[in-house]
Amino acid sequence: MNKKILLLGGGGHCKSVLDSILEQRLRGNVAIVDDNLDLGSTLMGVRVVGGLKDFxxxxxxxxxxAFITIGSIGNPQFRIELFNRLEAAGFETPNVLDKSSVVSRYALLGKGIFAGKNSVINAGASVGDGAIINTCVIVEHDGVVGRFAHISSACVLCGNVHIGESTHIGAGTVIRQGLTIGRDTTIGIGSVVTSSMPDGVIAFGSPCKVVKNTDSKFNPMQAETF
Incomplete structure (x- = not known):
């Protein structure tokens, strides 16, 4: 690919995305904007050219x-705002699919999607704009992943699972076939989901149970304390 691409954000998620991009593009065609990195510094050999304020x-x-390389845990609002800005500015919004990912030709993909190493998006599945399908995630046949959902590493979404927009699924979670997880919902790390979950809740466990509404201050990364 010869087009120049601007990465929005230079943190940990950027490293994962950048590694996938550099397998397919020349380093000189990639640049990063980030408010917390020094202008002229480099990340994995790619230069930082400015901040997010005026990208x-x-x-x-x-x-x-342009591609959003800021991750999200539980609140993708900033990613959504950046996506709207880059589209309004006239940037193309490609998908970044790692060379080791397996994406069925019968899957339907939106824009600005990241599919990480060894991830699988199977036949009949659809993935919405800005979604993150992280390392070793399996989205089985006929699954739906909503816009700006974040499916963390090593999750298994069995067949015909529907994930709502802006929902976060914690690493290592397994979701039984045919279930629906509502929008703006967070599922904690390592959960086993055996029943559908509503919009706007925080849930975790094996079996997964609702513990809070999203207006609480519960941290899904600390689920083991409950």
Whole structure:
């Protein structure tokens, strides 16, 4: 790929995405904007050219594409705002599919999706704009992953599972076939989900149970304390 791409965010998630990008693009065609990295510094050999506040200016400097490399745990709102800004500025929003990922030709993908190493998106599945399908995730046949959902590493979504928009599924979670997880919901790490979950809740465990509404201050990363 010869088009120049701008990565929005230079943290840990950026490293995962960047590793996948550099398998397929020349390093010189990639740049990063981040408010917490020094201008002119590098990440994995890729230069930092500015901050997030005014990234739109790079559209007129030869960057045709942009990709959000800021992750999210439980609140993707900033990612959504960045996505809307980059589209309004006229950037193309490609998908970044790691070379080791397996994506069925019968799957339906939106824009700005990341599929990490050894992930699988099977036949009949659909994945919405801005979703993160992280390392070793399996999205089985006929599954639906909503816009800006984040499916963390090593999750298994069995056949015909529906994940709502802006929902976070913690690492290592297994979801039984045919279930629906509502939008704006967080499922804690290592859960076994055997029943559908509503919108706007935090749930975890084996079997997975609702513990809080999303207006609480519960941290899904600390689920083991409950």
């Amino acid at each position: 739109e200016k790079f559209r007129s400097e030869g960057f045709e594409q």
